[in-house]
Amino acid sequence: MKITKLFFGFIVFIGLLTTAQDKAFTLEEIWGGAFRTENLQSLHSMKNGTQYSVLEKDKVSGATNIEVYNYETGEKAKTLISSSSIEGLDSFQGYAFSKDENRILLSSEMEQIYRRSSRGIYHIYDVPSNGVFKVSEKKIQSPMLSPDGNKIAYVQDNNIYMLNFVTGQEIQLTDDGKKNEIINGITDWVYEEEFSFVRAFDWSADSNKIAFLRFDEKEVPEFSMDVYGKALYQKQDVFKYPKAGEKNAKVSLFIADINAMALDQVKLGEYKDFYIPRIKWTANPDILSVQVMNRHQNNLDLIFVDAKTKTPKVVLNEKDEAYIDITDNLTFLEDNSFIWTSEKDGYNHIYHYATTGELINQVTKGNWEVTQYYGYDKKNKKVLYQSVENGNINRDVYAITLDGKDKKRLSTKEGINDAEFSADFSLYINYFSNATTPYEYTLNNGTTGKVIREIKNNKTLLDNLAQYDVRPKEFSTIEVNGETLNMWMIKPKDFDPKKKYPLFMYQYSGPGSQMVKNSWHRANDYWYMMLAQQGYIVACIDGKGTGFKGAKFKKATQNDLGNLEVQDQIAAAKQLGALEYIDAARIGIWGWSYGGFMSSNCLFKAPNTFKMAIAVAPVTSWRFYDTIYTERYLMTPQENAKGYDSNSPINFVDGLKGKFLLVHGSADDNVHVQNTMQLVEALVQANKDFDWAIYPDKNHGIYGGNTRLHLYNKMTNFIKENL
Known part of the structure; x- marks a missing residue:
């Protein structure tokens, strides 16, 4: 076995802490926010190049302010706007400038919908006149100021509206929007989650045209979740969710010409079963760029559409044997x-x-x-x-x-x-x-x-941490299955290489991800330090399929998710278990989402390597997950049934020997609780003993109130009892 140190900065850190106290971390502190870092909120670089604005809250009055600072000196130049001066607006959560910075869009009363989508009340603040007005009495979605700052487009009830501040004219651009049937100007669930955008419209450079996507999801199968709440009867949340191999929404492209009061559909070509993951106007106000991708996501056309003739032209084509990642990097020069x-x-x-x-x-x-x-x-x-x-x-x-x-x-x-x-x-x-x-x-x-x-x-935080037994990450690499993999390890303070320690492994392992990186602690890192304080060694290895080491390494798991990645974690556990100071009979593993899929497989497929595992919100069969993500890596179930079933934990429950904790939120719109229920049924029919917990009305993040604290108490106790 070969483990190579990557750098030794942590040794210096240990030296700095030799005089520190030995205060232990607690879950109440970790999830109560005691170790949060200070940051710069909603920073915007002003067009003059010499100033920037940030969102700040007045600690005395509680008002929200947009403060402008000088870059060079750091001195505050002015308070641009304060919620205390706006009647009926106690505070706001975000802001966006028009291109000329004469108008500011203020968001308040924000209501989360899914991971990236929200609706809220929006106000327009006119900087020259200090005037303020509300865009709509109703909550709206994804508002966007036109480049000239004189108009705004937004979505309400699945339809697009345009309001002209100068003329006072409001135009409803579409009228066929209907929940679970037609969406105009914003994305459906699967586009939002997997293509990472919500606003599906864009203004032309001259502020005269709006291009937008329309989603016809009438034929997309529905998924429903019970939302229990506190009433006598539960409610159902019903939404369109295309699972792998099922029908997607039919997407189409439209261009609205505001001056001509015209709305035209753009025919992009002879595409079938395709995606439009991005639209963006070029520097030319009459040329729209459109990215069109096939369902397998391994062929992408960049198309320029002439807004006058509605004629499309493919200017760039990308092909890949596996898949092509969508980004927001496309930038048009003058x-x-x-x-x-x-x-x-x-x-x-x-x-x-x-x-x-x-x-x-x-x-x-x-x-x-x-x-x-x-x-x-x-x-x-x-x-x-x-x-x-x-x-x-x-x-x-x-x-x-x-x-x-x-x-x-x-x-x-x-x-x-x-x-x-x-x-x-x-x-x-x-x-x-x-x-x-x-x-x-x-x-x-x-x-x-x-x-x-x-x-x-964040020196104040660092000073606060000086009283704690901070356990540093030791970065290294490990040779596993012919690859050099990145790893970190956290050890107890009085580490003795002649003693035997239980090993608790964390991983995520999803395509393109990275858990081993040289960054400051997240909440989980303090938990790992807490476990180290209690005598555990914690380690994390990024196996094949993870990111930032080239396309070949990242795409090695193509069409076979959960095979090579699981082999890497098992092999790494065996290698680490062979170290003098690791108790090979006491190795555990955990993960969330894709990581829960992995930890379940590791425990079931390597029962003699892992003593226990925790799986939180796991995918247990990729047949239950959405089209865009799953088919990107596995094709459809109809084309690659083996890729879906050979690595599904549901099919390997007979291998369970160790202790298993399974956790899910009942209102998880992303990885449905169906995954856990199907695995539970398989475990029951195999007569396997296991522990499980369902958090009512909690989504994929499983948070809110004391939820995270309860979850981590449960996991900590499970580790103590079983590892």
Whole structure:
């Protein structure tokens, strides 16, 4: 077995804590928010390039303010707006500027729908006149100001509306919207969850046209959930959810010309059973870009539509043997040439294309991944991006010229660096953390990366943690099944390599994910430290199929989810169990969602390796999950039945020997509780003993009130009793 240390920063951290107290972490503190970091909320770079705005709450009055600060000095320039000055608006949760920053859209009374969607009450604040008005008396969805700031489009009851502030004219662009039948301008459940967007409309650059998607989901099968509440009778939440192999909504594209009062459908071509994961107007107000993808998601056309003639033209085609990831990186330059990211050379990189679709050049190259695209600095002809070039558990900020030359690493500290650039790219706020440093926010020069000043740090949190027995993550790699896998491990304070310790493993393992990275702690990390304080070693390994190591590594699990990933976790457990200080008879594993699918399989398929497992909100058969995610990696059940059934935990319950805890929320709209119920039935029929818990009316996140605290108490007790 080969385990290689990646870096030794944690040793320094241990040294800093030698004088620290030995206070133990508690679940009440962890889930009560005692270790939350301070951040910058809703930061917006002002168009002048010298100032930025943030959302702040007045601790005395409780009012919500948009405060404007000077980048260079950090001094507050002004309070742009305060909810205390708006009649009937005690506070607001978010804001968005018009392009000219003369109008601000304020959101309040927000009501969550699914993971990304919400509806709320919206007000428009006119900066020059200090005037305020409410967009609608009803709660609306996904409002968007036009580029000229004079209009707003929004969705209400599945229909699109447009309001002209100057004329006072309101136009209802569609009238056929109906729940569970027709949706205009926002996405259906599966698009929202898997293509990561809700607003399905966009304004043209001249503010005269709106392009939008229409979803006809009449033929999509319905899923229903009982919502128990506190009334005498439960209610049913019924919504359209296309499971793998079932019918999707029929999606179509429309363009509304506001001036001409015309609404036209755009025929994109002879596509059948297809997706439209993105629409976006180009710099030319008469050219709309549309991305069209086949159901297998391995063939993508970038189409330019002439808004005058409604004529489509394919300007770029991408193919992949496995699948193509959808991003928001498409950026149009002033000449309508465009920036595009692709994995076509085996790694995710940035490309520059002419408006005709002809490749001008590949901007970034190398055996590493671009992880974020920040934008294009037209003055200096620089592309700004984030990548894992400095090790795939780290992130750094880079600048490179559009022709792929003069690459410069702007960030300097090893860990996770992220950037928020000023409107003119001359400055940026660097968000930095690593496994031993909570979030630091600094103002940096956009050309050199030099730190100009510190904006905010979390030294208070670090000082607070000095009294605790903080257990650092030790980063390393482990050779498993012919691959070098990233790993971290947390050990008890008085670790003695001659003693035997139980091992508790955590993983997620889903395609493109990453759990082993050099970043500051999340709530679960404090839980792992708490377990280490109680004598457990906790470890995490990112196996095959996870991200940021190239397309080949990420797509190794294609058409066979839960096979190679499970083999990697089992092999890693065996290797770690062979270490002198690991008790091979006391190895446990846990995971949530995809991780619960994995932990169940590991326990059932390797009963002599794992003593116990916890599965929270697990997929237990991919036949129960949605079309877009599942078919991206497995094709349809009709095409690949083996890929669905050979790795379903339901089919391997006979292998259960150890202790098993199964947890689910009854109102999980994402991974339906059906998954757990089917697994429970299989376990019962196999006469297997196990523990399980259902949290009433809780969704995939299983939170609210004391819910998380209760769940983690339950899991902690289960670990203590069975490992």
